[in-house]
Structure formats: C-alpha cells, structure tokens
C-alpha cells in the first residue's frame with residue numbers, strides 16, 4: 001500500500017520510485033498526460049493505437065494513417081537527452097518536493113548518476129523553470145503583507161559596519177482557512193468571553209525580489225509590479241511606503257513604537273517567510289552570492305507557491321505544464337489504465 005498525501009502525490013522518493021519504476025511507467029504517464037482520451041494524430045486527427053518505437057533519445061508514436069512521427073519528449077526538458085526517463089522523473093520529484101533544496105552534487109548522489117556533468121545538466125534544466133519569476137500580481141481579495149529584510153553577506157574579517165548583505169523585499173498574501181473559520185466560530189461559541197483564539201491564517205502567493213535600497217521609489221515599484229492595484233497592503237511604519245495610498249492601494253501601516261512584538265503581530269506571515277528563507281539559504285547553500293541570489297529567491301517562491309500542488313510543480317519542471325490535463329495518478333497507482341502494448 002502506497003502512502004500518499006490527500007492530493008494523490010507520493011510522500012517520499014521510494015514511494016515515488018515505486019510509481020515510476022522504469023521507462024515504461026514514465027512513457028505511460030507522458031502519453032496519458034498528452035492524450036488523456038487516447039492517441040489523436042496532431043497532423044491528420046486520426047484516432048486509434050499508434051505504432052510505438054524507441055529512438056536513441058525519445059519514444060516515437062507513428063500515426064497509422066498519415067505515418068507522421070510524434071516524439072513523446074518533444075517540447076519537454078527531456079528532449080534530446082540520453083538520460084533515462086525515470087531518472088528525469090525522480091530528479092523532478094527531488095527538486096520540487098525536497099524542502100531544503102539541494103546542490104547538483106547531492107542530486108547526483110541521490111539519483112546514482114555516474115557522471116557529474118550529466119547530473120549537473122539535468123539539475124540545471126529542471127531548475128530553469130523554477131527560477132523563472134511568476135509574472136502575475138498577487139492580492140486582490142486577499143490582504144498582502146510587504147516588508148524588507150537583509151540576506152546573506154559575509155562579515156567575517158571585515159571592518160565594523162562593512163557588510164555585503166543584500167536587501168530583499170517580499171510580499172505575501174494572507175489567506176484564511178475555510179475549515180478553520182468554522183472551527184473559530186465554534187470556538188467562540190464554546191469559549192465566549194475567553195481569550196481570543198489565534199487567527200487561522202496561512203501564506204498564499206509569494207513574491208521576493210533583490211532591491212538596491214529601501215527607498216520609496218524602489219519599494220513602490222516592487223509593490224506596483226507584484227501586488228494588484230486596490231489590494232490591502234500591510235507594512236511597518238517605514239516612510240518608504242507612505243505613498244502607497246496615493247497610487248491606489250488600501251495601505252495599512254503600523255506605527256512602530258519600538259515594540260518588536262507589535263510588528264510580529266502586524267506582519268506575521270512575511271516574517272515567517274523571511275525566517276524560513278534564511279534557514280534554507282544558510283542550510284543548503286551555505287550562503288549564496290549576490291549574483292545568484294535572485295535565482296534562489298525565485299526557486300524558493302516557486303516551491304512556496306506550489307506547496308499545495310505538488311503535481312503541478314512536478315509537471316512544470318519537466319516542461320509538461322503546457323499539456324494542462326490533470327494527471328490521474330490514481331489510475332496509474334491502481335493499475336486501472338493498461339498500457340496498450342501490454
């Protein structure tokens with residue numbers, strides 16, 4: 001019996017490897033994703049069982065009517081690669097679900113890949129879609145917390161006051177859990193007059209950016225590009241945010257009185273994000289140079305924003321997002337779908 005989370009995704013690499021043990025299992029998945037209702041020739045629209053054969057770096061389906069060849073790996077990150085499909089699949093699982101992230105060397109060891117160059121190229125290709133920034137704006141119906149922090153930088157051996165820390169600004173949606181709203185309502189009834197319950201909120205979508213400074217126009221530009229106009233924006237009392245109300249945001253600043261607990265209460269979500277981000281950067285990468293920091297921020301954001309959608313993250317790094325049909329892992333697990341060749 002496989003243990004999976006409620007979203008139907010394996011919860012560990014060994015479980016994942018049992019779902020995708022070999023090339024056939026991966027080919028079935030790719031074909032199923034692309035043609036959930038059976039093969040349809042993209043050239044002549046013929047439907048039915050195609051011929052299947054393997055080429056050096058792809059599996060090819062040939063239409064029985066017009067004899068067109070269609071590569072299963074075309075338009076994916078696996079195109080042109082000689083590495084085994086299941087290695088790609090296992091690698092995609094690792095980079096999207098391993099919370100602390102990993103280095104190319106760890107990646108190579110985990111997958112048992114002999115050549116470092118092969119592992120490095122796979123790792124790089126799988127990461128490339130993670131480090132492309134999400135472009136749409138967040139907020140709207142959800143309030144957004146915005147704050148800045150300092151990241152990284154080695155100060156050892158340098159004079160006092162000299163630091164190479166990068167300034168990072170972030171915005172995150174504050175969402176409420178629906179089931180928790182019900183629980184809170186129950187709790188209020190049951191504990192009427194008692195101490196207030198903790199607010200059952202969680203982080204929605206996130207955006208992070210390296211910025212040169214904390215000046216008003218810098219922070220404003222980030223908010224305009226990452227937060228939907230008209231959204232409620234919560235910040236601390238820093239003057240750099242003073243103009244937000246004039247450019248169409250419902251600005252909710254907190255007046256800082258030197259009490260850090262008040263800021264914690266006002267901006268709990270973005271502070272939690274910053275804290276986890278720093279732990280991840282320190283723990284996995286032993287600090288990151290400023291030149292590469294934005295790529296790591298994007299990777300962090302990619303995982304954060306898809307943490308409830310592991311299947312989406314997995315398909316996305318393999319370049320399968322374009323074929324947007326939801327995969328049916330259940331059918332694959334249960335064996336309900338039989339490969340036509342079997």
Ligand SMILES: [Zn+2]
Pocket residue numbers: 041042043044045046063064065066067068
């Ligand atoms: Zn055809």
